[in-house]
């Protein structure tokens with residue numbers, strides 16, 4: 001089932017390293033992002049109802065349409081800027097972009113005309129799918145790498161849905177009153193095994209200081225194991241350099257730090273997804289399965305602030321979408337204009353987007369940079385308490 005070329009590449013990484021071991025983050029980076037054989041870069045990735053996992057945008061156009069309403073409001077707050085750019089990071093099959101752009105084109109044509117839509121995507125296979133999916137909007141949309149985007153050049157909104165959970169994470173463990181790290185090494189010429197050793201970088205200790213969590217206090221049992229997403233911090237730094245004025249909208253599964261690093265969550269949040277089933281063994285189906293970890297929203301908030309990104313609000317997806325009109329969409333299903341089949345399937349999809357134990361419980365974080373005083377005031381006037389519509393609690 002696993003990809004033998006990829007396994008050989010990881011073995012070479014291990015045997016060529018000075019300690020015959022690589023961090024779990026390096027392992028995860030290779031199995032997900034190796035340019036040829038990684039899960040996200042090869043043909044293995046399958047998103048949607050028949051795939052390894054599905055996302056909010058696999059449930060129909062409502063999710064993208066409601067986000068479009070939020071983007072319209074951002075554009076209005078930014079004085080209907082003629083340079084407004086939406087930058088989607090990690091665009092999957094392109095369905096979300098297509099739902100957003102179709103809705104804006106059909107309902108707010110003046111916004112559509114000014115809008116510039118960029119996609120930043122690592123998977124060349126998915127870029128192909130996105131280009132097919134988005135052919136109709138080819139004049140609006142382009143695919144860029146971070147290097148293509150000049151510093152301090154973007155007015156608009158960077159956004160992602162289920163991107164940050166896919167970044168490679170370090171795994172740390174409390175080992176007889178010391179914080180240590182999980183490494184991957186070889187048990188014999190065939191098989192991988194984990195090894196505990198000292199931290200690979202002081203950034204890991206700095207991370208826990210940033211979020212004010214002490215894994216060495218008495219509440220955490222020996223063997224307590226969890227993840228640290230350092231890549232999310234460098235990602236924030238890059239966005240803060242590129243974004244001159246506007247917003248960063250991050251939607252993902254995760255928790256604030258106190259909940260994430262709760263002493264009872266002693267095995268962390270790492271999960272593998274393969275053909276719609278999830279399990280916790282990252283050493284099988286190598287290159288064929290997704291591996292993810294929940295997002296620590298406190299780290300995004302606190303590190304964002306250090307980079308100049310101010311938190312505008314944090315809420316749950318269900319509440320966010322309700323404030324943008326999901327409730328009206330649900331009630332309109334009883335208006336008599338839809339057939340029974342449509343009513344049932346759409347009602348089910350909308351309920352899934354709201355379900356607090358599922359997609360509705362995802363975190364939504366909005367951060368901002370470079371707003372003028374007037375734009376900040378306008379936000380406050382239009383919507384109470386300096387928040388965007390989607391951030392209003394119902």
Ligand SMILES: C[S@@+](CC[C@H](N)C(=O)[O-])C[C@H]1O[C@@H](n2cnc3c(N)ncnc32)[C@H](O)[C@@H]1O
Pocket residue numbers: 040047055056057058089090091092093096120121122123126160161162163166167
């Ligand atoms: C879980 S999928 C989510 C797809 C889509 N946002 C959706 O809602 O269906 C993660 C996406 O992020 C992309 N990706 C992963 N790491 C990335 C990175 N460092 N930069 C840009 N895209 C990345 C993947 O190739 C994939 O398109």
